Amino acid sequence: MASYIIRRILQWIPILVLSSILMFAVVRAMPGDAADAIAGPDATPDVVAAVRAEYGLDRPLPVQYLAWISHFVRGDFGTSYIYHTDNAALIFSRIPNSLLLAVCALVLAILIGLPAGLYAAVRGGKLGDLIVSTATAAAIATPDFWFGIVAILLFAVTLNWLPPGGLISPTDDPVQFLLSLILPSFTLALHGAAVLARFTRSAVLETLGEDYVRTARAKGISPFRVLRRHVLRNALVPIVTITGIMLGRMLGGAVVIESVFAWPGVGRLLVQSISNRDYGVVQAILVLLVFFFLLLNLVVDLLYALIDPRIRVGGSVAE
């Protein structure tokens, strides 16, 4: 196991190097640069050139890349062109907030999506299945921002039960902190829960038709036990895969939720920085997201072995 993990981590090095080059190239290929963003449309070419020189943007791209990556690997993420603060401090002040929101949303998505999907599969083709399928289809089709705004209007403006947005520090007010998590977490979880429910339904339905399930039933094992020990366990592998992907998406892709709920997360920082062409921030966040996805993949692979003993990490499927 340990050697497998070390081997996997060593494989990350070329992936991270290649992705850093790719991201640097893509970010620099965007029209306009930080000098355009800083100087604005009414600046003369001389002023734009002076701003470009001030931030070293006039140097050849390979030189800029080597300068950035050599500092990055030493933990120096540079200074933001726009915020004029240390990029590492800026990014790492947002990551815990994004992680908090993503994990809470994922927990909610699992708590809602997994039982709903299971229920729909068990009630296959009946009214319960129809209700779950319709509800999940509606949830997937509902834009996050719409649900978020409606939730704010209902629970914060009309009922005045929950804060309308922002993250309240747990040290300032633990109760308000918990309350401030509810609306953004539920809104972010909605889409994930619906996807998970549909995925679970499909995986469980497929497993329910397997011979070993029929055999278990024939042996007189209770339906609940069949579902828990034989069906769910075998259906869990694809569900874990989709859950891992969902967590990654919730961490870096919750931009709309972060905007609607004024949540200080890394997703909105990424979008703002792309808009401002704040290269150092964008590149650092993207590389960190790649790293996070690699880590998540490893965790998911390890979980496979935990769920299904037939799967051996680092080797082939056992007999």
Next chain:
Amino acid sequence: MSLSRTLKRGLLVAGCAVALGFAATPSITLAASDLLRIGLQADLSSFDPTRLNTGTGVTTNLLYNSLIYLDAGGTPHPELAKSWSFSPDGRTLTLNLVDGVTFHDGRKMTSKDVAYSLEYAGTPAVGANILPFTKLIQQVDTPNDDTVVLHVNGSQRVIYDLLDLLYVIDSQHPKDIFTSGNGTGPYKLVSFDPGQSAEFVLYDKYWGQKPAIKRVEIKELPDAQSALAQLRAGAVDFLPTITRENAAQLAGSRFKTGIASADALGFDVGINVDKPPFDKPEVRKAVSLALDRKRIAAEIGGPGSIVKCLPWTELDKADSAGLEDSCPYDPAQAKALIAKAGATGATVEILSSGQSAPEIGTLAQVMQSSLAQIGLNARITDLAGTAFVAQFRKSQFQLTSHSYGRASRSAQALLMSAVVFWAKGNVMGVKSQSYEDDVNLVVNSPTDTPETAAAWKRIDQFMLSDNWVLPLATNPIRWASSPKLSGVAFSLDGAPNFDGAVLN
């Protein structure tokens, strides 16, 4: 589902929240009568007052003071300069500074700080948008700590605009300007989370009349609808910028709305005179005739929008007397001109920044529809802010739906600062030695003379005949607040000032 299971689930959610919730984050504190909470839709990126964009504009009057301030009538009033006088030839301006002004770190402000502020704004690499105005200052003398002597070579109107926009910064710690906000203003920065929030408290050694509000919190609320919901929910007291749609939604409610500046921003159509078919003056004239300015003011600018034919403010209209109706809406004549130029059926491109500014995107669509009526097929290329700027600066467009700033400033200031009106290096490709000479004359003459009056008339005529830029209407800056907030004042550019604000 049993109650115990529900409880377990609730505890799991709460547990996960607590376990991960120790990130250091700014807080939303409950409202108090001495706490003003502002929701900002723009990016709260730095406290450099030379940026003067929507994001920094809200914090500028909290943290800094300018030397003078201009009222709505353009009359200068004392601020850090308690008095001033021009020499008889208008080439030397002596400013006497208020005594006992200190920066938030306790250091006394001196004339050296004023000189440094001018030098900083005039440094090209800073990218200050008042840079063109600083070029009118040839030399700065500081004979003593309380006196600044400016040797100027330009219009007094622009000099006053500069002094109104030049916020005095700390010359001792120039590198901290972006994040420390160490100014002489009524509020002192307490905390700053870049791109998220900032907190300010009343500066106890403020030199002027101390405001009634003791504490100000600003947090970014990038989504317009969410910002409105936060105002309705009582989470914020003031929104410095709202859309006209948001203002309409609040109409009839208990919340206040208003116009911070009716004319700080202006809509225009830019026409690249180097790109066919717009190299033909009659095609440019046809575009002007095809645009219904009154409708654009009503439908895009909304209530309070002022129809424009020439870009000048009410204060500068004297020189344009008789030209008010020089931009008629006449699509039939426009169509005839297009046909005469042989351009009927031509495909043209409109460059727009509608991804960043929805109203600019709407203007592009109105243009598209208007041009279709006169026989031109228009395509819209809609870009986000920086991508638009890059393409715009390189003149990579035929037509552009655009918005210019400084529209509420003096005509000379507008000619110097808004790229679409520049006499030299204009991205629309317009070149005219006569126009350049006239612009130089009105910008560099200390006061109005018969020569400058004649030059203004020629400038007006040239704009109306050459049609490289078509001012259309102003784009009012709107605000909204809770009913308990009153007394907020606004600069000519629409930036709020809370010195006289009260929360009841």
